[in-house]
Amino acid sequence: MAELVFFSGTMDCGKSTLALQMDHNHTARGRQGVILTRNDRAGAATISSRLGLRAEAVEVTDDFDFHAHVVHRLSAGGRVDYLICDEAQFFAAEQVDQLARVVDELDIDVYTFGITTDFRTRLFPGSQRLIELADRVEVLQVEALCWCGARATHNARTVGGVMVVEGAQVVIGDISVSEDEVGYEVLCRRHHRRRLTAATARASVLSPDVLPFEDQQV
Numbered sequence: 001m002a003e004l005v006f007f008s009g010t011m012d013c014g015k016s017t018l019a020l021q022m023d024h025n026h027t028a029r030g031r032q033g034v035i036l037t038r039n040d041r042a043g044a045a046t047i048s049s050r051l052g053l054r055a056e057a058v059e060v061t062d063d064f065d066f067h068a069h070v071v072h073r074l075s076a077g078g079r080v081d082y083l084i085c086d087e088a089q090f091f092a093a094e095q096v097d098q099l100a101r102v103v104d105e106l107d108i109d110v111y112t113f114g115i116t117t118d119f120r121t122r123l124f125p126g127s128q129r130l131i132e133l134a135d136r137v138e139v140l141q142v143e144a145l146c147w148c149g150a151r152a153t154h155n156a157r158t159v160g161g162v163m164v165v166e167g168a169q170v171v172i173g174d175i176s177v178s179e180d181e182v183g184y185e186v187l188c189r190r191h192h193r194r195r196l197t198a199a200t201a202r203a204s205v206l207s208p209d210v211l212p213f214e215d216q217q218v
């Protein structure tokens with residue numbers, strides 16, 4: 001029986017790498033799939049991983065209908081055994097419902113990949129609907145780490161290394177960006193709550209006005 005699976009985690013935990021690996025493994029066994037994504041950092045109609053892998057993909061737009069897209073391919077004589085859907089947090093809730101229809105009515109496996117929460121720790125609409133509808137939610141095994149060494153569970157948005165809490169939900173970006181750019185950093189919940197990024201933690205340790213690092217409740 002086909003299934004709808006949501007592989008989730010923080011930014012930089014290997015989701016796109018896993019998506020490309022899964023596509024490779026299925027293709028190697030003669031299965032035919034379609035890769036789809038929305039707003040990849042590398043540009044439109046592309047899926048990219050920080051390990052250097054990338055592939056062409058179908059770009060999902062606001063008015064894209066997953067069910068209609070697959071039916072169209074099948075009607076044109078194509079074969080579709082599975083869908084790989086990256087950056088699924090950016091999909092609309094209705095689009096996730098369409099993915100569930102693809103699984104249930106067309107018996108096609110749908111593997112989705114995305115971050116669950118935004119820089120304010122709120123669920124993205126696509127992720128929320130996937131958690132509600134998926135047959136399985138899988139948390140990636142490769143753990144991204146907070147600067148303190150604990151497992152990173154949350155995504156912070158930064159400007160010049162300082163965490164910000166105001167702004168649009170969607171701002172395409174990356175970790176490790178230059179000082180003046182909007183970027184992201186993964187943190188444990190404790191440090192996300194305290195808005196303590198690697199840069200601000202370093203600055204507070206270096207400041208003569210604060211207690212030594214180990215004496216602080218960080």
Ligand SMILES: Nc1ncnc2c1ncn2[C@@H]1O[C@H](COP(=O)(O)OP(=O)(O)O)[C@@H](O)[C@H]1O
Pocket residue numbers: 010011012013014015016017018048049050051142144
């Ligand atoms: N130079 C490197 N050497 C080994 N692994 C790396 C390197 N750069 C990135 N990675 C791995 O790639 C992961 C990020 O993969 P990616 O698929 O881009 O993540 P995501 O899609 O979840 O944001 C990192 O967590 C790390 O494990």
Ligand SMILES: Cc1cn([C@H]2C[C@H](O)[C@@H](COP(=O)(O)O)O2)c(=O)[nH]c1=O
Pocket residue numbers: 010011012015016039040041114115117118119120155156157169170171172173174184
């Ligand atoms: C937390 C957060 C992230 N984003 C964007 C930033 C990136 O373009 C993607 C995540 O990509 P990754 O492959 O998982 O690294 O999401 C955003 O728009 N808003 C946010 O709050």
